[in-house]
Amino acid sequence: MESNYWTRRGRLSRRTLLQGTALVGLGTAGLALTGCGDDDDEDGATPTGTTAPGTTTAGSPTAAPTEQIKKGGIYQRRATNYPATFDAYRSSDTTLRGTLAGVVYSKLLAFKGVPVGPDFPSQEQVPDLIEGYEVPGDGLTYTMKVHPKAMWHPPLSRSVTADDVVFSFERFFGRAGGATPAPNLDQLSMIDSVKAIDSGTVQFKLKAPSALFLIHVADDYVIPIMPTETGTAFDPAQTAVGSGAFMIDSLQAGVSFNLKRFPEWHLGPDKPYLDGIANTVIKEPATGLAQFKGGNLDTFGPVSPKDLKGVKDAVKDVQINGLPVTYMGFVALSGKDKSAPWHKDVRVRDAMSMAIDRNALFDVLYSPNDLEAAGVERPKTRWHGTLPAGLGPQWLDPQGSKMDAKLKEKFVYNVDKAKQLLSDAGYPDGFSAEYHYTNVYGANWVLHAELVMQMLAKIGINLTAKLDDYSSVYLPKTFGGGDFDGLAMIYQGFSNPLDYFAAMYLPGSPRNQSRIDDPQLTERIQKLLQNLDAASRTEEVLSIQSYLTEKMYNIPAMYDSGPSYTVYQGNIRGLGDNFVSRSGPGFVQDPVIWKA
Known part of the structure; x- marks a missing residue:
């Protein structure tokens, strides 16, 4: 590898990045045979559990202009199941992808969070694990710079490198780490080759111009980036070692998987604001709703319209958001x-x-x-x-x-x-x-x-x-x-x-x-x-x-043509305008949530 690629090429300018993101406005060609949603999604629910408000009634989970951000605290939420595997390349389970891997692992890019309105959902990508990228006019080569502050969680505790990115794609294709090809292999079929130019630079060659490429690499359901030690230093089926805003704290099979803030997150150090996120497995929606009413969960969704009156009566200052579903x-x-x-x-x-x-x-x-x-x-x-x-x-x-x-x-x-x-x-x-x-x-x-x-x-x-x-x-x-x-x-x-x-x-x-x-x-x-x-x-x-x-x-027909409703306790703040339609809550939402 050449050791000084970016000294020769120069750092990516904001203009270069924005030109690149403008090239893609639409996303993930996920053709894998995976039915939509978990088996308890009901009553007009968004299958992934990702929340974005369409109709806000009892206040939005965001800070008032005069409120000061309060750091600390544990965010209590429901997980519909305990993932059978933690390996995001082996399963499209929504709990794994959205609630666990989407929080613990980083992606090269992420979808931009926006308020719900005429421009929702946004198809624009923003940098996550990379600082930016460069793409020539023919759209066949993408050169990406890894964020210099990106670090792997303990026990690795080292910098993320271009070799990690290459390894991740090779593992996805079944060519590294002893892995078989990912079941959604076709989602990245436009890639011809991936190589590390230097320790912080990755270059992708595409077979043909693709309006899907950047959206694919920004999607929680495609390719989170894993370290080269995956499969040797840790078993990815049993745990996760990523570079995201939160890291694994404790695991209790079938019961809970709890996360704690990663103090060296490359987009910190002030964020994330929470000390941690507790994900408790509650399979029955009725039980989860009762736990929310009792104050044991900070958020719950989806909630059937027929249950909203009972929630509002039971929970003081409850915040109700109606979210568009794609x-x-x-x-x-x-x-x-x-x-x-x-x-x-x-x-x-x-x-x-x-x-x-x-x-x-x-x-x-x-x-x-x-x-x-x-x-x-x-x-x-x-x-x-x-x-x-x-x-x-x-x-x-x-x-x-x-x-x-x-x-x-x-x-x-x-x-x-x-x-x-x-x-x-x-x-x-x-x-x-x-x-x-x-x-x-x-x-x-x-x-x-x-x-x-x-x-x-x-x-x-x-x-x-x-x-x-x-x-x-x-x-x-x-x-x-x-x-x-x-x-x-x-x-x-x-x-x-x-x-x-x-x-x-x-x-x-x-x-x-x-x-x-x-x-x-x-x-x-x-x-x-x-x-x-x-x-x-x-x-x-x-x-x-x-x-x-x-x-x-x-x-x-009409199923999911209207909003899906999610409720929050009255003290939840920080989501503001950071809403996505399906992929990315672990990047755009979880790091900025705080409890008043």
Whole structure:
């Protein structure tokens, strides 16, 4: 390695960094076969447990302008499970990735925390383990400078080097540390090579320009950076030695995993403000809610709208946040039998969409009367389009001014028009089919799925319910590759449009449940994935959504179209505007939380 690369090249300027971040606006193509959420996520929950306020009612967990930050204290929170492995390259478990690895390990970059509003969620990245990067005009080479103050937690207690970064990627690819390739290997398939230029500089060569690369390396669910001693000095399946704001304090299998502040965090030394974070395993949501009401947890979520009044009555000065969700429920249409009615005529698919009373579903899921009783402002009724409503500026609103009037009609509840479309398509008496769904996502998910089935019956589409076992049927077959007959209610979860397009519409993707193979669409998506201009990429994202609405390959439903509610004790401060949609709470939120 050359020892003085950065003396020759100069330190990365703010302009260079910002130019680099402007090249990417959309993110993670996570095509691994992992269903969305833990098995107790329910009632319109965000699957990852990441919180971001959309509707704030009883105060936001942020400091008043005159308050002085108070350091110390332990932040008490619920973990839905104790991870079966602590190795983040082996599992996409949300507790592992978000609550443990996302706090203990650093990533090269992280997503920027922003307030919830018209620009939420942000797709911008900010430096974490690196100070910045340099990329030439062709977008094929990224040169990154490791933060000179970055240190590994004890017992390693040494500086993070470029060799650690290279090791991490080699381990992810199954070429180092005795590891097999990560199950989500395809997420970094754009990388051709990784090498250390000197002790503090890493260079990535890409196979082709990629609008996904920086987002991938900023995602909690892809590649946290591990030390070269992984697998020798410590077993990554049993513990974690990272360089993040918090480090492992104590572990009690099946019971708790507790963290303490790392005083040598490279983005400190004033932060993190807390002394530690106690993660107690509480599998039952009702038990967790009771613990919050009793003051034993500092935060809890998701909370069903019907439970918010009880929380507000029980907890003085409780803070309630409603958060937009970037996940969605939709009806997939089996691609196994090309003679099925929905393959013969787009009017059949349009009829299915028009049969869904989206406003009624929204009211069932988000209980406006219960919200009013709790003093929570009723959220705006938003409909998923071909992308989820939670994607903000990247979402083509079916009720908004940017969608063509003719396309809007496809989302409007109209039983008579739906019946007429079926008749015109050659199905005046409707048709019968199987209807697959699972119950793992909770009571509201099941209710939502069954209400959609009833609505389709009103236009003559008679469905036979097939409740898929999550582990043996739904995940490997229905969700994982579209191996089902008839229709299926699918829960899909990403945080950006590129992931959705690549996963749901490219041929061969395991998350293309409807087995869509549209050459024109494929070409457009592939060009989009290589487009490094954020502005033109956003225009194309909206345009592709219009095209998908014309085709209506999947039928958008309503699950997760509204907010998911998280509650905080009255003394929690510091989150302010530091909110992310899915990945990064351990970087942008946990270090700045404090207790008044």
